[in-house]
Amino acid sequence: QQQVKQSPQSLIVQKGGISIINCAYENTAFDYFPWYQQFPGKGPALLIAIRPDVSEKKEGRFTISFNKSAKQFSLHIMDSQPGDSATYFCAPLRSQGNLIFGKGTKLSVKP
Amino acid sequence: DSGVTQTPKHLITATGQRVTLRCSPRSGDLSVYWYQQSLDQGLQFLIQYYNGEERAKGNILERFSAQQFPDLHSELNLSSLELGDSALYFCASSVDRRGGRTDTQYFGPGTRLTVL
Numbered sequence: 679q680q681q682v683k684q685s686p687q688s689l690i691v692q693k694g695g696i697s698i699i700n701c702a703y704e705n706t707a708f709d710y711f712p713w714y715q716q717f718p719g720k721g722p723a724l725l726i727a728i729r730p731d732v733s734e735k736k737e738g739r740f741t742i743s744f745n746k747s748a749k750q751f752s753l754h755i756m757d758s759q760p761g762d763s764a765t766y767f768c769a770p771l772r773s774q775g776n777l778i779f780g781k782g783t784k785l786s787v788k789p
Numbered sequence: 790d791s792g793v794t795q796t797p798k799h800l801i802t803a804t805g806q807r808v809t810l811r812c813s814p815r816s817g818d819l820s821v822y823w824y825q826q827s828l829d830q831g832l833q834f835l836i837q838y839y840n841g842e843e844r845a846k847g848n849i850l851e852r853f854s855a856q857q858f859p860d861l862h863s864e865l866n867l868s869s870l871e872l873g874d875s876a877l878y879f880c881a882s883s884v885d886r887r888g889g890r891t892d893t894q895y896f897g898p899g900t901r902l903t904v905l
Binding site for chain 2: 712714719720721722723724727767775776777778779780781782
């Protein structure tokens with residue numbers, strides 16, 4: 679069964695715009711909600727993560743918003759830059775468990 | 790650089806063959822995870838080892854096996870290879886303090902396997 683649904687599949691944003699990627703999950707046992715960034719030919723790298731006891735976390739231009747009751751969390755990239763062009767994955771997991779990856783969102787930021 | 794190393798970077802082999810992928814975790818990390826990334830299946834968890842012991846299994850085929858050695862490096866063995874096994878194979882590691890909070894998983898650069 680698909681435990682994680684990520685949308686959109688692809689996203690084109692102008693430089694300076696806001697990129698928003700959404701993730702819905704089914705497993706209420708998840709207790710860690712990271713977003714990973716992957717550039718072509720590289721491994722995924724942790725971008726930002728949130729635990730379910732807070733509703734929002736901001737690190738620089740990147741913000742996670744978490745809605746526990748709706749079982750959704752989203753990634754907001756403010757002032758998007760061409761260097762942000764990559765594939766983004768939500769990947770929630772249970773404590774000391776393995777990551778369950780969404781299908782990914784390919785972000786292209788146009789200059 | 791995540792601190793996780795994987796060898797080889799690329800591997801080209803024929804159907805029916807057997808290959809071994811190697812992973813060295815970050816210094817001090819006790820857990821090693823293997824993931825497969827393909828166009829149709831996305832990123833899928835295969836197997837996890839913690840301090841030499843198998844901890845969790847995901848969508849790993851019976852033709853595939855893994856182990857973690859006393860020095861904590863890990864190897865993923867793929868046998869009787871099929872065309873559909875062509876994919877990127879990633880290793881990740883985390884500290885995984887026993888009884889502690891979930892730790893970040895750090896990914897290696899991957900091994901690209903091509904089965905011809």
